[in-house]
Amino acid sequence: MNIARKRGRGLSLVAGVAMLASPAIAVSASATTSGDDIVINEVYAHGGERGAAYSSQFVELYNPTAHPISLNGMVLGVNVPDHKELKGLTKLTGTIAPKGHYLIKGVSNGEDGKPLPAVDAQAPLGIPANGAVVLARGEEGVAAANGKSDLAGTPGVIDAVGWSHGDRKETEAIDKCVEKRCVTEGLAYSRVDGRDTDNNKADFTVAAPTPVNSSGEGAAQPEPSPSTSPQPSAQPSPSTSPTTPGSTASPSATSGASTSPSGATSEPAQPSTDPTGTPGAGGVQQDPEGRPYTDPCQKAGTCNVFFINSLTKYYREYGMITVKGDVVAGNFFGTGYDTVAVRQGEKFTLYESRRSDSKTKTFTFTGGGTGQVLAGDFNGDGKDDLAVKNGNVFSIKYDLTTSGPADATVTYGRPDDVGLAGDWDGDGKDTLGVRRGNMNYLRNSLSGGKADVAYAYGRATDTAVAGDWDADGKDSVWVRRGNVLYVRDVLQGGDADLTLAYGRATDKLIVGDWEKDKTDTIGLVRQ
Known part of the structure; x- marks a missing residue:
């Protein structure tokens, strides 16, 4: 799992003004972990390749200090495995403002991708699939980098980032991002919240590229972007009255303006994005019922459902085996934590825990149809119910x-809409919604009618799910693109509050509260 929070935009604009009033400061000649020197913040090696997010490779520098730092005398170079010397050496000039960025454009490997924002420097970088990027101070730093493999704390070396089996690194190299996945999902090696412990593996994650220049300008982001106000005519048409009670009022739809990205700084974990049968480190875990969680499928590598227990902190993997069929998550037994249900035709199997040896209950949903399955507490009794969407019913x-x-039945939206279920207003009851293209149309009562809330988020090709990741009692709509999840905690367009890469693009995503902490996280179904 990889987690990447959006970095704040616009800080460099303010800092840039302050820079004019104070001289640039030359700092230490070697990399430190005290946050007093420039760091390499992001490295993007797949610019221009087929399916790439951006048309050029780039390296982004960052100044974590409260004062401007001069780049004069600094040299940026790349290391190609098995080469004794750095290549593509580029002398840098200028100044980076406090908390500011500096964007260096490299070569292009093809014609795909968006252009970068205005760059601060251009270099003959040819960033290899296996290798490193080194920021050094003059000839002394270059010579030091050419003479060592582990560059942590090396005099003259300001910062270094190595991945896979590159010959240069700080302490440990970043685990290699499988090249095909890096390109198709547009991923880069990105420093986590400015952290610098002189260990590349600990300090970096694999995430969507976010190039930022010295003016604080970033290119159009691959993740969900601020939305324009939706057109009223795009709302679901009024529908026939449902058989369940509910208000028939038709408030006009609302859409929120985008807000600035979250500035949260919790430290993410950096295991593989591909779920395995191995539980995370930290000892034997227990399920919500208090039993040790050591499912046999984890050791055997045969799990077909995977769970994680946090989107923002250190996490642990769980796994189980279910019968084949359509999987949906819900609190079906009123325990306060979610398990899974599997549909096979009109037959449903409910699992009482997230274990392969779980007790199960089965029933037949007569006449329920074979459409999209949703779970939610629609009657407010503390247990999740099941709904099947066939057409717009x-x-x-x-x-x-x-x-x-x-x-009960509720008619809402259009037959080809994607169904959603969630507690949109925090009243303790789940209601329905639909997604049409990249528009979400949500109802606050279990009835047909006009949308109470309508807004655009993400792309029409994204997969949408609903969940409550911040435990505020209200669900919001998240989207998944490839294997990257973009979480938004309010019902309005805007930047993702956090992103999470986990699993494979072909895995089905489920959402649930696995730990009885009122916080939804995710699970993956691999069949």
């Missing part, structure tokens, strides 16, 4: 203990 079953037909 949602068939809802409250009683999951006995077989039978739907207890």
Whole structure:
């Protein structure tokens, strides 16, 4: 799993003004972990390749200090494996403002991708798939870098970033991002929240590239971007009255303006983005029922459902085996934590825990149809119910203990919309919504009618899910693009509050509260 938070934009604009009033300061001649010198903040090696996010390679520098730092005398170079000397040496000039960025453009490997924002320097960088980028101070620093493999604390070396089996690094190299995935998902090696411990593996993650120049300008982001106000005509048309009680009022839709990205700084973990059968470090874990969580499928590598317990902190993986079918997550037993249900035709199997040896209950949803399955507490009794969307009709079953037909139906939206279920207003009851293209149309009552909230988020080709990741009692709509999840915690367009790369693009995403902490995280179904 890799987590990347959006870095704040606009800080460099303010700092740039302050820079004019104070002289640039020359700092230490070697990299330190005290945050008093420039760091290499991001490295993007796949510019221009087929499917790439940007048309050129780039290296982005960052000044974490409260004072401007001069680049004069600094040299940037790349290391190609098995070469004894750095290549593509480029002498840098100018100054980086406090908390400011500096964008260096490299070569292009093809014609795909967006152009970078205005760059601060251009270099003959040819960043290799396996290698390193080194920022050194003059000839002394270059000579020191050419003479060592581990560059942490080396006099004359300001910073170095190495990945895979490159010959240069700081302490440990970053695990290599599989090249095909890096290109198709537009990923880069990105420093986590400015952290510098002189260990590349600990300090960097693999995330969507976010090039920023000295003016604080970034290119159009690959993640969900601020949305324009949706057109009222795009709202779902009024529908026929449902069989369940609900207000028939039709408030006009609202859409929020985008807000600035989150500035949260919690430290993410950096394991592989491909789930495995191995639990995370930290000892034997327990499931919410208190039993040690050591599912046999984890050791055997046969799990087909994977869970993580946090989107923002150190996490642990869980796994289980379910029967084949459509998997949905929900608090079906009123325990306060979510498990999974599997549909096979009209038959549903409910699992009481997230273990392969879990007790199960089965029932038949007679006449429920074979459309999209959703889970939610639609009647507010503390247990999740099931709904199946066929066309624009949602068939809802409250009683999951006995077989039978739907207890209620709601007609909403259009037949080809994607269904959503969540507690949008925090009243303790889940209601329905639909996604049409990149528009979300949400109702605050279990009834047809006009959308209470409508807004654009992400792209039409994204997969949308609903969840409550900040435990505020309100669900929001997240989107997944490839294997990257973009989490937004409010019902309005704007930048993602956090991004998370996990699993494979072909995995199905499920959302649930696995730890009984009122915080939703994710699971993946691999079938």
